[in-house]
Amino acid sequence: xxxxxxxxxxxxxxxxxxxxxxxxxxxxxxxxxxxxxxxxxxxxxxxxxxxxxxxxxxxxxxxxxxxxxxxxxxxxxxxxxxxxxxxxxxxxxxxxxxxxxxxxxxxxxxxxxxxxxxxxxxxxxxxxxxxxxxxxxxxxxxxxxxxxxxxxxxxxxxxxxxxxxxxxxxxxxxxxxxxxxxxxxxxxxxxxxxxxxxxxxxxxxxxxxxxxxxxxxxxxxxxxxxxxxxxxxxxxxxxxxxxxxxxxxxxxxxxxxxxxxxxxxxxxxxxxxxxxxxxxxxxxxxxxxx
Amino acid sequence: xxxxxxxxxxxxxxxxxxxxxxxxxxxxxxxxxxxxxxxxxxxxxxxxxxxxxxxxxxxxxxxxxxxxxxxxxxxxxxxxxxxxxxxxxxxxxxxxxxxxxxxxxxxxxxxxxxxxxxxxxxxxxxxxxxxxxxxxxxxxxxxxxxxxxxxxxxxxxxxxxxxxxxxxxxxxxxxxxxxxxxxxxxxxxxxxxxxxxxxxxxxxxxxxxxxxxxxxxxxxxxxxxxxxxxxxxxxxxxxxxxxxxxxxxxxxxxxxxxxxxxxxxxxxxxxxxxxxxxxxxxxxxxxxxxxxxxxxxxxxxxxxxxxxxxxxxxxxxxxxxxxxxxxxxxxxxxxxxxxxxxxxxxxxxxxxxxxxxxxxxxxxxxxxxxxxxxxxxxxxxxx
Numbered sequence: 310x311x312x313x314x315x316x317x318x319x320x321x322x323x324x325x326x327x328x329x330x331x332x333x334x335x336x337x338x339x340x341x342x343x344x345x346x347x348x349x350x351x352x353x354x355x356x357x358x359x360x361x362x363x364x365x366x367x368x369x370x371x372x373x374x375x376x377x378x379x380x381x382x383x384x385x386x387x388x389x390x391x392x393x394x395x396x397x398x399x400x401x402x403x404x405x406x407x408x409x410x411x412x413x414x415x416x417x418x419x420x421x422x423x424x425x426x427x428x429x430x431x432x433x434x435x436x437x438x439x440x441x442x443x444x445x446x447x448x449x450x451x452x453x454x455x456x457x458x459x460x461x462x463x464x465x466x467x468x469x470x471x472x473x474x475x476x477x478x479x480x481x482x483x484x485x486x487x488x489x490x491x492x493x494x495x496x497x498x499x500x501x502x503x504x505x506x507x508x509x510x511x512x513x514x515x516x517x518x519x520x521x522x523x524x525x526x527x528x529x530x531x532x533x534x535x536x537x538x539x540x541x542x543x544x545x546x547x548x549x550x551x552x553x554x555x556x557x558x559x560x561x562x563x564x565x566x567x568x569x570x571x572x573x574x575x576x577x578x579x580x581x582x583x584x585x586x587x588x589x590x591x592x593x594x595x596x597x598x599x
Numbered sequence: 600x601x602x603x604x605x606x607x608x609x610x611x612x613x614x615x616x617x618x619x620x621x622x623x624x625x626x627x628x629x630x631x632x633x634x635x636x637x638x639x640x641x642x643x644x645x646x647x648x649x650x651x652x653x654x655x656x657x658x659x660x661x662x663x664x665x666x667x668x669x670x671x672x673x674x675x676x677x678x679x680x681x682x683x684x685x686x687x688x689x690x691x692x693x694x695x696x697x698x699x700x701x702x703x704x705x706x707x708x709x710x711x712x713x714x715x716x717x718x719x720x721x722x723x724x725x726x727x728x729x730x731x732x733x734x735x736x737x738x739x740x741x742x743x744x745x746x747x748x749x750x751x752x753x754x755x756x757x758x759x760x761x762x763x764x765x766x767x768x769x770x771x772x773x774x775x776x777x778x779x780x781x782x783x784x785x786x787x788x789x790x791x792x793x794x795x796x797x798x799x800x801x802x803x804x805x806x807x808x809x810x811x812x813x814x815x816x817x818x819x820x821x822x823x824x825x826x827x828x829x830x831x832x833x834x835x836x837x838x839x840x841x842x843x844x845x846x847x848x849x850x851x852x853x854x855x856x857x858x859x860x861x862x863x864x865x866x867x868x869x870x871x872x873x874x875x876x877x878x879x880x881x882x883x884x885x886x887x888x889x890x891x892x893x894x895x896x897x898x899x900x901x902x903x904x905x906x907x908x909x910x911x912x913x914x915x916x917x918x919x920x921x922x923x924x925x926x927x928x929x930x931x932x933x934x935x936x937x938x939x940x941x942x943x944x945x946x947x948x949x950x951x952x953x954x955x956x957x958x959x960x961x962x963x964x965x966x967x968x969x970x971x972x973x974x975x976x977x978x979x980x981x982x
Binding site: 473474477478480481482483484485486487488491495496499500502 | 670671672691692693694695696697698699701703705706707708709718719722723763766767770776
């Protein structure tokens with residue numbers, strides 16, 4: 310192995326003095342330029358907001374009336390939406406992968422619809438047809454957020470399932486005596502843990518940032534509170550926005566780090582929020598006699 | 600030596616605790632279609648207790664479908680699978696007690712080698728200590744005791760398949776099912792694992808059904824080999840019978856190398872004879888299988904004689920009936936390609952020590968010994 314590595318390393322050495330190597334050296338410069346431009350595009354507004362709010366405003370956020378109920382509601386909605394999304398989506402996507410692979414394209418089309426349909430159209434429709442007992446509770450929003458999160462959750466889970474040979478794993482598990490629920494719990498879920506973490510992150514981020522639907526449904530979630538509070542104190546409201554951004558970002562980093570550590574241990578993929586997985590589909594086709 | 604002793608002891612332990620004596624398996628008139636494709640067309644097969652039967656055939660012949668029906672992953676449209684005389688067609692895969700090794704490395708990536716092997720025992724509610732001890736024994740048996748704590752991605756392909764074999768054996772299966780378990784491995788590892796599987800199977804006496812498209816694998820490992828074509832069993836026999844006495848033209852040409860030499864059938868003679876390569880030789884009694892028009896040969900007229908490379912004799916002569924065009928060294932023998940008059944190419948095996956004199960361009964005389972030969976309808980010349 311070492312010999313192979315040496316040979317490969319040796320083979321690359323002469324190339325480093327040639328034209329392609331010179332072109333390779335010039336690439337990092339362009340990368341830095343693009344990185345700087347993109348970074349400036351994102352960071353300058355954040356810096357401006359930080360300057361406008363001032364550090365003191367961050368401390369004041371927690372003293373404002375309505376802050377805790379709003380953040381509490383948003384967090385509860387995030388938890389409920391995530392649970393509902395995973396409970397609905399994971400078995401569905403596993404079933405589609407195993408038994409109905411031919412409808413995967415249709416599923417991709419259907420799950421993209423919530424992005425195509427404006428949230429305002431969705432929520433007005435829901436408010437018109439939702440039964441009274443649901444209209445009277447803010448948890449109605451969780452049901453709608455499940456729809457909103459579907460495109461992101463579907464893609465994460467779909468990529469996770471494509472990254473390993475689901476059909477063979479399930480058959481191996483069954484042949485060893487495992488029932489369906491056991492197979493799902495002990496074999497499938499541990500191997501799509503990273504994908505589930507990605508779906509969770511995206512769902513939580515979506516719920517913590519959603520304004521239109523909550524506002525139209527007249528529930529004060531954290532984003533709605535920020536907008537309402539802006540009329541009282543612009544700096545505190547801006548600080549709250551930044552805080553929400555940082556908390557979401559920290560959450561993402563935490564999940565990426567934890568998920569990545571687990572995945573590395575098992576030789577799996579890193580956590581990626583929008584993964585286009587290398588398909589391991591060779592044996593996932595059905596109905597192909599041999 | 601110590602390792603071998605440990606493996607033997609572990610295998611003995613498994614044999615003592617396992618279900619020895621073997622299980623009989625009977626596939627009765629299995630048919631299965633996928634859309635318009637008929638994957639299995641009335642397949643029947645009997646496997647004796649402790650026997651290793653290989654199903655061999657080209658892609659799409661239905662061999663994997665047959666295995667999957669036995670495993671319970673597919674259901675047959677018609678027919679039944681009997682294990683020890685009991686119809687298990689309605690029993691789920693999880694309750695069939697069949698160990699399966701898949702073509703792709705099917706180890707659970709989230710579990711180390713030991714936990715993979717112990718998985719089936721866990722499903723059978725064995726205690727933690729007991730199943731870990733037994734999984735450890737099995738890993739010793741396949742020579743992977745030191746790798747017990749490693750995850751699948753840390754093991755080579757051959758090691759992964761050995762863990763998969765240990766995992767399948769751990770549940771003391773009634774039947775072991777092998778779905779092309781060696782096809783993803785490199786040649787050397789394949790050879791080692793082939794021997795290991797056969798040795799273990801014989802030691803444990805487990806009835807085994809093995810699916811492969813590699814005839815060398817099938818012929819070297821199996822007690823009997825079934826050659827499949829278009830969902831049907833063309834012939835099932837011991838490897839030597841399959842090679843020396845193929846029942847059909849398809850089997851003759853699928854198993855091993857085979858020459859086709861144009862000849863003239865003299866059907867009126869008793870026994871029938873063919874005129875080929877300047878001599879007249881008797882024709883083997885052939886039982887054409889049903890619906891097998893290809894091998895049905897009628898009256899007098901042109902036919903092809905089927906003869907293996909070692910069945911032809913060749914001598915260097917001036918102005919012979921053939922010219923050597925190519926030589927392929929295969930170790931103890933060399934395969935010599937000869938172009939006969941009429942643009943007929945044949946392959947002839949010669950001991951490598953004698954093949955040195957057969958350089959390309961050498962004129963040779965190719966003859967057929969007066970042994971009964973297999974015949975087939977004349978194949979139209981390819982343009």
